Amino acid sequence: MSSRSSRIFRFRARRIRPHATLIIAASMAAAVALSACSNNSTDHSILPSKSTARVSAELQKFMNTAPWSSGKWGVQVADLKTGEVVQSKGADSLFMTGSTAKTFAVSAALDVLGDDHHFxxxxxxxxxxxxxxxxxxxxxxxxxxxxxxxxxxxxxxxxxxxxxxxxxxxxxxxxxxxxxxxxxxxxxxxxxxxxxxxxxxxxxxxxxxxxxxxxxxxxxxxxxxxxxxxxxxxxxxxxxxxxxxxxxxxxxxxxxxxxxxxxxxxxxxxxxxxxxxxxxxxxxxxxxxxxxxxxxxxxxxxxxxxxxxxxxxxxxxxxxxxxxxxxxxxxxxxxxxxxxxxxxxxxxxxxxxxxxxPFKEYARLINKVSHNLGANLLPPLMAAQRGRRTYADGMKIEREFLARAGVDPQSFTLVDAQGLPGDKATPTAQISLLRYLARQDDFDVFYDSMPSIGVDGSLADVIERTNPAAGHIRAKTGTLVSAYHGKLALGTKALAGYIDAKDGHRYAFAIYVNNIPVSSDSVGDAIDLALRANKQLGAMAADIYKSPKG
Missing domain, CATH: 3.50.80.20 (D-Ala-D-Ala carboxypeptidase C, peptidase S13)
Known part of the structure; x- marks a missing residue:
C-alpha cells in the first residue's frame, strides 16, 4: 500500500474505509517517497556473519500460535561482539518496519548533529x-x-x-x-x-x-x-x-x-x-x-x-x-x-x-515514546545542518550515513523517519546498524534512548517487572495497523534492539511480523490485536534473554 493511498483513522471513524492505515505510535501519512541509495564504501566487517542458524523451538512455538501463525515472520539474533548469528528466520526478506525505522533516523541525526547539539x-x-x-x-x-x-x-x-x-x-x-x-x-x-x-x-x-x-x-x-x-x-x-x-x-x-x-x-x-x-x-x-x-x-x-x-x-x-x-x-x-x-x-x-x-534528550524522547513529529523533524534538521533545505535532502543524508555504517543499501527502503508503510528493511539490515552503533564512542547515548523492557517507555508493560528479563533489554517497537479494501490487518509488529542475556553476552536482535488479519472490521479490535502483539514480541525477547542460542 503506497503512502499516497493511506489515510489515518481517528476514533470518530465508525467503519473501515478502503485503502486506510491506522498507525499506532506512527500517526501521520508520508508525503515524500524515497529509496535507498548505493555506496561503495560499505564496511562489510560489521555485517552479521552468514549462518545456517534457525530459530529456537520456543520462538517457533510463539510464531506457530494463532493468530500469529498467519503472519510473515523475520527474526535475527546475533552476538554483538563476534557477529555470530545464533538465531535466524527470513532475515534477508524485507518487512514493513513500523517505528523501528526511528532507529535509522535517530542514529543518523546523532551522527550529523551530535549528542550535545543545542537548539x-x-x-x-x-x-x-x-x-x-x-x-x-x-x-x-x-x-x-x-x-x-x-x-x-x-x-x-x-x-x-x-x-x-x-x-x-x-x-x-x-x-x-x-x-x-x-x-x-x-x-x-x-x-x-x-x-x-x-x-x-x-x-x-x-x-x-x-x-x-x-x-x-x-x-x-x-x-x-x-x-x-x-x-x-x-x-x-x-x-x-x-x-x-x-x-x-x-x-x-x-x-x-x-x-x-x-x-x-x-x-x-x-x-x-x-x-x-x-x-x-x-x-x-x-x-x-x-x-x-x-x-x-x-x-x-x-x-x-x-x-x-x-x-x-x-x-x-x-x-x-x-x-x-x-x-x-x-x-x-x-x-x-x-x-x-x-x-x-x-x-x-x-x-x-x-x-x-542537548539533542541526546530529544533522541531519548523520540525513541522512548516513538514520537512521530520528533522523528519527522530529523530529516530537515539534518538537511539544515548541512546547508540544504528539504526533507528529501535529509533522507538522502540518512541513507548516506547508513551506507557508511555498513548497512547494505539493497536491504532497506526508507520513505520517512517515523516508520510509515513505505518503510521496509530486513532483519539483517537492522542487526547491521545495531552492531555498527555499538562500536561508536557515543553508543551509550543511543542505548540509553531506547525503551527498557518492563521498565519504561513503549516497553514498560509488555512483560511483568518481576520477569528476569526486565531491565535487560533495550529495544524499539514498531506498529502499523492497515486496512485493505475494508479488511483490517496488523500490517507490522516489530521489536529491535539489544539484549544483555542471561549467559553474560550482549546480543543484537530484530523481530518482525507482517500481515496478521484482524478478526473484525473494528478499529478497537485492531488496537487490541496490536497491544497483544506488543506483549507477544516482548515475551519472545524475554525468551531470547533466557536462551539466546535456542
Whole structure:
C-alpha cells in the first residue's frame, strides 16, 4: 500500500474505509517517497556473519500460535561482539518496519548533529527601540527546530518523557499521561527576556520565521521549525458519576482556540467515544463519552493546523502578560510577508534567546515514546545542518550515513523517519546498524534512548517487572495497523534492539511480523490485536534473554 493511498483513522471513524492505515505510535501519512541509495564504501566487517542458524523451538512455538501463525515472520539474533548469528528466520526478506525505522533516523541525526547539539531559538527585531521602550519595527521569533521549546524541560535540564505520551492519546484512548511542565515555558521565557530588555510596546508586528527548511507536511501535518506543545491542544476530561456530564479543560489556554465540549459519563467499563475536531477555524468541538472509571484526566488532543499562527498568538499573549503591548491583533495568520531575507534576519539585534537541552534528550524522547513529529523533524534538521533545505535532502543524508555504517543499501527502503508503510528493511539490515552503533564512542547515548523492557517507555508493560528479563533489554517497537479494501490487518509488529542475556553476552536482535488479519472490521479490535502483539514480541525477547542460542 503506497503512502499516497493511506489515510489515518481517528476514533470518530465508525467503519473501515478502503485503502486506510491506522498507525499506532506512527500517526501521520508520508508525503515524500524515497529509496535507498548505493555506496561503495560499505564496511562489510560489521555485517552479521552468514549462518545456517534457525530459530529456537520456543520462538517457533510463539510464531506457530494463532493468530500469529498467519503472519510473515523475520527474526535475527546475533552476538554483538563476534557477529555470530545464533538465531535466524527470513532475515534477508524485507518487512514493513513500523517505528523501528526511528532507529535509522535517530542514529543518523546523532551522527550529523551530535549528542550535545543545542537548539537556540532567538527573538530579533527590525527598526529601533526608543528610550521609552517603543519598538518601531517588527519582533521576529526564528524557529530552530526545537521540538519541546521548554515545554518538557524539567528543573534538572532533562526532557520529561512519560511512558505513554499525549502525542498518541487519540491512537490508544485513555492511556496518555500529560507532562507536568508548562507547555508554554519557552515562549514565556522569551517574552520575559523581551520585557527585561526594556521593550514596552511593539508598533510593528510579531512574526514567526519558519524558513529554516522548505515547507513540508507529512499526511497533512506540518513539520515546521517552530513547535509549541507538539502543535497540539490537549483536551483534559474528568469523568463524573455515571450519567453526569464530564468536566472538560484544555491546555495551553489561548485566544487562538475556543473549546465547545459536551462529554457524558458512562458506566464503568464502557468504551470511550470521544471526538475532537474543528468545525470552524479556531473552534474545537469535543463530543462523546468516557467511562466513570477512566483514568483522570482522560486525554485527547486536537492537531493545530497552522503552527506558525499558533506560535505567534501565544507569543503575543505571553508578551502581554509581561507588560509588552503589540499594536497588531494577536489572533490571525502569521504575517510572513513582513519577513526580510533570512540573511538580514540573521544580522538583526537579538532581544531574547532560548537554548534547549542537548539533542541526546530529544533522541531519548523520540525513541522512548516513538514520537512521530520528533522523528519527522530529523530529516530537515539534518538537511539544515548541512546547508540544504528539504526533507528529501535529509533522507538522502540518512541513507548516506547508513551506507557508511555498513548497512547494505539493497536491504532497506526508507520513505520517512517515523516508520510509515513505505518503510521496509530486513532483519539483517537492522542487526547491521545495531552492531555498527555499538562500536561508536557515543553508543551509550543511543542505548540509553531506547525503551527498557518492563521498565519504561513503549516497553514498560509488555512483560511483568518481576520477569528476569526486565531491565535487560533495550529495544524499539514498531506498529502499523492497515486496512485493505475494508479488511483490517496488523500490517507490522516489530521489536529491535539489544539484549544483555542471561549467559553474560550482549546480543543484537530484530523481530518482525507482517500481515496478521484482524478478526473484525473494528478499529478497537485492531488496537487490541496490536497491544497483544506488543506483549507477544516482548515475551519472545524475554525468551531470547533466557536462551539466546535456542
Amino acid at each position: 537556540r531559538t532567538p527573538v530579533v527585531h527590525s527598526g529601533t527601540v526608543s528610550p521609552d521602550g517603543r519598538l518601531s519595527g517588527n519582533l521576529i521569533m526564528v524557529g530552530s527546530g526545537d521540538l519541546a521549546l521548554g515545554g518538557r524541560t524539567t528543573a534538572s535540564g532533562k526532557l520529561d518523557v512519560p511512558d505513554f505520551d499525549h502525542y498518541d492519546a487519540n491512537a490508544v484512548p485513555g492511556k496518555a499521561t500529560l507532562t507536568q511542565e508548562d507547555p508554554l515555558a519557552g515562549i514565556n521565557e522569551l517574552a520575559r527576556q523581551v520585557a527585561a530588555s526594556g521593550v514596552r510596546q511593539i508598533d510593528g508586528d510579531v512574526v514567526i520565521d519558519n524558513r529554516l527548511w522548505d515547507p513540508v507536511s507529512i499526511g497533512g501535518v506540518p513539520v515546521t521549525p517552530t513547535v509549541i506543545n507538539d502543535n497540539l491542544i490537549d483536551v483534559l476530561i474528568t469523568p463524573g458519576a455515571s450519567g453526569d456530564p464530564a468536566k472538560v479543560d484544555w491546555r495551553p489556554k489561548t485566544a487562538a482556540f475556543s473549546v465547545d465540549a459536551q462529554v457524558a459519563t458512562t458506566p464503568a467499563g464502557s468504551n470511550p467515544t470521544v471526538t475532537t475536531e474543528s468545525v470552524t477555524p479556531g473552534h474545537i468541538r469535543v463530543r462523546g463519552s468516557v467511562p466513570a472509571d477512566a483514568k483522570a484526566p482522560f486525554v485527547t488532543t486536537y492537531q493545530v493546523p497552522d503552527p506558525a499562527a499558533f506560535a505567534r498568538t501565544v507569543l503575543v499573549e505571553a508578551l502581554a502578560r509581561n507588560g509588552v503591548s503589540v499594536a497588531s491583533p494577536g489572533i490571525g495568520a502569521n504575517p510572513s510577508s513582513k519577513l526580510p531575507p533570512s540573511k538580514d534576519v540573521n544580522a538583526m539585534p537579538v532581544l531574547a534567546s532560548y537554548t534547549s537541552p
